[in-house]
Amino acid sequence: MNPMDARFRTIIEPFRIKVVEPIPFTDRAERAELLEVAGYNLFNLPSRKVTIDLLTDSGTGAMSVQQWAQMFKGDEAYAGAESWHRLDRTVRDLTGFRFVLPCHQGRAAEKLLFTVLGGTGKVIPNNSHFDTTRAHVEYTGAEARDLPSRATADTQLEDPFKGNMNLEALERLLESEADRVPLVAVTITNNSAGGQPVSMANLKAVRALCDRFKKPLFLDAARFAENAFFVKQREPEYAERSVRAIAEEAFRLADGCWISAKKDGMVNIGGLLAFNDEALHEPLRNLLILNEGFPTYGGLAGRDLEGLAQGLLEVTDEDYLRYRARSVEYLGRGLEEAGVPVLKPFGGHAVYVDARRFLPRMPAHRFPAQAVSAALYLEGGIRSVEIGSLMFGRKDPQTGQEYPAPQELVRLALPRRVYTQAHVDYCIEVGAYLAAHKDEIRGLRIVQEAPILRHFTARLAPVSE
Numbered sequence: 001m002n003p004m005d006a007r008f009r010t011i012i013e014p015f016r017i018k019v020v021e022p023i024p025f026t027d028r029a030e031r032a033e034l035l036e037v038a039g040y041n042l043f044n045l046p047s048r049k050v051t052i053d054l055l056t057d058s059g060t061g062a063m064s065v066q067q068w069a070q071m072f073k074g075d076e077a078y079a080g081a082e083s084w085h086r087l088d089r090t091v092r093d094l095t096g097f098r099f100v101l102p103c104h105q106g107r108a109a110e111k112l113l114f115t116v117l118g119g120t121g122k123v124i125p126n127n128s129h130f131d132t133t134r135a136h137v138e139y140t141g142a143e144a145r146d147l148p149s150r151a152t153a154d155t156q157l158e159d160p161f162k163g164n165m166n167l168e169a170l171e172r173l174l175e176s177e178a179d180r181v182p183l184v185a186v187t188i189t190n191n192s193a194g195g196q197p198v199s200m201a202n203l204k205a206v207r208a209l210c211d212r213f214k215k216p217l218f219l220d221a222a223r224f225a226e227n228a229f230f231v232k233q234r235e236p237e238y239a240e241r242s243v244r245a246i247a248e249e250a251f252r253l254a255d256g257c258w259i260s261a262k263k264d265g266m267v268n269i270g271g272l273l274a275f276n277d278e279a280l281h282e283p284l285r286n287l288l289i290l291n292e293g294f295p296t297y298g299g300l301a302g303r304d305l306e307g308l309a310q311g312l313l314e315v316t317d318e319d320y321l322r323y324r325a326r327s328v329e330y331l332g333r334g335l336e337e338a339g340v341p342v343l344k345p346f347g348g349h350a351v352y353v354d355a356r357r358f359l360p361r362m363p364a365h366r367f368p369a370q371a372v373s374a375a376l377y378l379e380g381g382i383r384s385v386e387i388g389s390l391m392f393g394r395k396d397p398q399t400g401q402e403y404p405a406p407q408e409l410v411r412l413a414l415p416r417r418v419y420t421q422a423h424v425d426y427c428i429e430v431g432a433y434l435a436a437h438k439d440e441i442r443g444l445r446i447v448q449e450a451p452i453l454r455h456f457t458a459r460l461a462p463v464s465e
């Protein structure tokens with residue numbers, strides 16, 4: 001319901017547009033050629049050839065007037081910049097953590113943390129690792145173990161907190177292999193499982209297990225505000241609390257967090273690592289200086305620190321979060337009604353098309369989600385990202401055998417405050433066109449791939465069968 005006036009249903013964008021950026025239009029023949037040149041990998045497309053870019057919600061948002069204004073105040077001093085102190089205070093107020101380290105983005109924080117706490121023989125449990133998190137854990141020789149709620153197996157199951165950690169599985173792991181576990185991680189919202197929220201009840205239960213086994217709990221909190229908004233909507237105990245208060249409580253259940261600020265930090269670049277343990281501070285700070293920069297800028301310009309400090313204050317605005325959740329839902333419902341199966345319930349930052357249900361006859365080794373993603377570009381100039389067997393499948397280096405990912409999803413991520421309802425209506429129309437012509441979508445095979453994070457650089461080609 002629109003809080004402004006109960007008579008009107010439309011949730012209008014809670015902003016007006018002050019600066020515009022033209023978007024490019026291309027024709028189908030040009031896109032067919034571009035796809036071939038790109039090796040059917042949408043990461044290889046020049047953005048000036050993408051009409052609606054739903055590749056990611058990471059670093060692609062629009063900043064507010066107030067963020068731009070703050071950026072002019074950026075203190076670019078190498079050490080002790082005022083902009084840093086403002087960000088440090090903002091993050092400590094929000095999270096309650098004692099130590100805050102700035103980084104250039106989320107994966108830099110992951111690298112620091114897992115360099116110190118990971119290593120051969122270790123196991124890191126997480127409701128679901130995102131791709132870079134998994135890669136950083138594995139790079140240190142540790143094992144990244146996903147323990148998602150069982151509800152994630154069924155893309156159509158309407159579970160309000162499908163992002164939850166599987167508590168029994170976590171308990172079993174801690175009972176049998178506690179010495180190998182240096183920390184427990186929970187990703188809010190759970191991106192790999194569909195941008196699904198984690199309930200406060202689940203977080204509290206994870207906290208209790210961490211207390212019992214004396215393990216630190218870290219949040220991968222890239223989308224902490226979207227998570228808190230869903231908690232307010234779906235967890236009755238929290239219905240009367242502000243989103244900001246819910247987010248504050250979630251952070252205070254943990255011992256630390258890392259944040260890709262390119263999401264709910266509302267900035268184009270930035271990351272944070274924050275924690276309470278004094279013993280971690282020195283090794284992490286030293287690695288920060290080695291890899292990122294002095295601890296009062298950490299790979300960011302003073303103006304970036306200002307934009308982030310302001311973004312962290314704006315992101316818990318409930319009119320903004322309501323508009324955001326409603327935009328995702330509008331896209332999801334529209335695609336579903338157009339005959340495109342989508343993951344339910346709708347998540348916080350993206351709609352995920354279930355390519356396995358959409359193309360049930362296409363086998364995993366033909367990368368159905370990547371094929372749908374390529375078709376969305378070919379027919380509509382829309383860029384999405386595959387979260388399926390190209391991203392998470394495995395190839396046996398000896399036999400060449402492909403092991404598929406548990407799901408074949410195509411993510412349509414909405415950048416923050418960028419597109420309007422007309423852009424979303426267009427995407428729904430393209431979805432309807434694909435649904436009517438899905439027999440023409442051809443599977444793909446890999447022509448070239450890298451040993452880690454292959455989806456970023458792989459080259460593919462259509463197969464004729």
Ligand code: F0G
Pocket residue numbers: 055056057058105106107108130132133187191220222260261262270271
């Ligand atoms: N954790 C989560 C849950 C993420 O979604 C991401 C990035 C990262 C960590 C890494 O942060 O990109 O700043 O280094 N996700 C982006 C995405 C790339 O498209 O979902 P980063």
